Amino acid sequence: MSLLQISDPAKSNDDLKKFVVGIDLGTTNSLIASYDSQLIIYDDNDSELIPSVVTIHNNGDLSVGETAVINSDNNKSTCLTSIKRIMGLSYTDIQNLNLKDDLPLIKSDNDLPCININNKKYSAIDISSKILLHLRELAETKENKSLDGAVITVPAYFNDIQRQATKNAAKLAGINVLRLLNEPTAAALAYGLESNETGSFIIYDFGGGTFDVSVLTLEKGIFKVLSTDGNTHLGGDDIDYAIVDWLLDNYAFLKKYKPIEIKKYARLLKESLVDKKSISIDIDGNSISLFDNDFLKIITPILDKTFDIVKNALDASNLSKKDIKNIILVGGSTRIHYIKNILEKKFSCNVLNDIDPDKVVAHGAAIQASVLSGNNKENILLLDVLPLSLGVETYGGLSEKVILRNTPIPIKLRKTFTTFKDGQSKLLINIIQGERELVSDCNSLGEFILKDIPSMVAGGPRIDVDFQIDADGILSVSATETTTGNSSMIEVKPSYGLSESDISRMIEDSNNSAETDMRLRRVNESIVEGKRVIYALEQALDSDGRDLLSPDEYNRISDELGALKLSLNDDDSELIDEKINCVEKVSEFYVERRMNRSIKSLIAGKGIDDIL
């Protein structure tokens, strides 16, 4: 009897927890956060908003985030900003956009845009992956754990190519993407779970480079997207450029400055003006001022564009203004207080900005990551754990469980099986659902046959059976014979056709009948063992029984064998075990003789040197 130690269920759960994060990969700023009972945002030099900026130095070194911004004034480097705008676009696409960004773009093969710095080419995916890698390192350093996966948010407007480009960038950064999540949906998730609001909502996401609007309905934490609309090239950057134009018109001395520097002043003015009547800054001895009525004039054309898009989205959702319960503000640009005021007036509803509009998307993504990884057990629906154990039928009508009930899904598990008879070429995989020991008391979900198993003795082949359940609850079972790689598989939906009361009845049955099941399991195991002994002995008797045994001995073994066969008809495991013992005892000398003969035939005619 081996000695056992006490295991700690709380601790082992912690070890099983995966380290997953939500990443808001923004045009201007990015965030990385994890959610485990509370939100943790990983900062870079005490700043939670990490600039989506990569600076490439002339010596080939890279800096990312805050340090990239600090180093960007240097003449010895190139600073790349707002790279998300050209993600997944062709060179021609970008020309048509008429971007004001000063990216040194060149056209490379297949109309792909490339940034050429010191004769080294960087694609938008390369640059994005540097940002993602930086984020990953920040989180990993802080937690001292390696990252298991991430949910990355993208604008609802992103097409398949842009989404794929984002996935590729994550792959380059060594990040396992659990799911790409639409930014407005992430915001709704953050509000839906934390505030338990119900009704119809507009998500107004005005970020650094993109504007998105989505109309959603939220009910008991489950939300449905009714419509989305937006513009991938409308954001805080446009406001900055509008201010730049206004500044150049009004302060001629600024023309001698680099565009990127003027933009910095424009942004400073914008961010400082919040709630103030006017703001003045000093540039090398020259003072410039911006009044709120001028500011409103500058931004009105841009805000009007966003309100037009909101109207389009609302029309597409077949709702009217009065159906909208709340508007959720997302994105740093919604800090401009005019937006909240105008929207409140237009829709006469409550405009929500309780959660920091810069963090709400990362917040929702982190929650989603936590749910997808199975860490966040309290918040997930019943659908996300396996209601009943799943397994396969083994010889003798027994159920061998592979995935136990209440296991969080998605999950993948493997068990290895083998054959029962010599030369067995096929294996029937019957998928069983239920807690009971005997297949006849469980549900069969489906079956398939693995063919072409190479001819081997019983117990020789190794057949790996993989059970995999994805996030949507689809079960796929595959069986692979390891020497040849032959495999076959089946897909089923495990919860199909079972109501909640069915499930609890099946679990109760298994508790009530544990004792009977245990006895039946034992009987079945004895029968399987008995059959194995009979099969092996009969094979042996057929091949050399007459040579090695006297007729008397042969009959004695045959008699015991007959008694064993007879005992298999009774449901008495002890009787069967006893008969197996008798057979083994009476055939002991026969086994010995067979062994001696095999050894003799092995060593016959060989010299002592060959054997020793």
Add this chain to the structure above:
Amino acid sequence: MSITITEKAAKHVNDHLVSRGTGIGLRLGVKTTGCSGLAYVIEFADKVESDDKVFEDNGIKLIISPKSYTYLKGTELDFGKEGLNEGFKFNNPNVKDKCGCGESFNV
């Protein structure tokens, strides 16, 4: 039939519980595994489920699910030393045979 724990084992369990800080007792159980069918599970318990069976012996609460109970009826939990190892032992009257490594058993 009840489940019991020896005085020696109880002292060790109590020491473990004190150093862990939380926990109301010990959960005993069986799982299907190994070459002979079943193996013991022994872990700290933080709560009692509604259908659990609870026994108290030598000041220690022993918590067992109804399914595991059918395999563990009359078991005594002991603590012992074997060479350099020390740990818990199940003296289970239901056991019919064990596998060679002692990891799993049959009832």
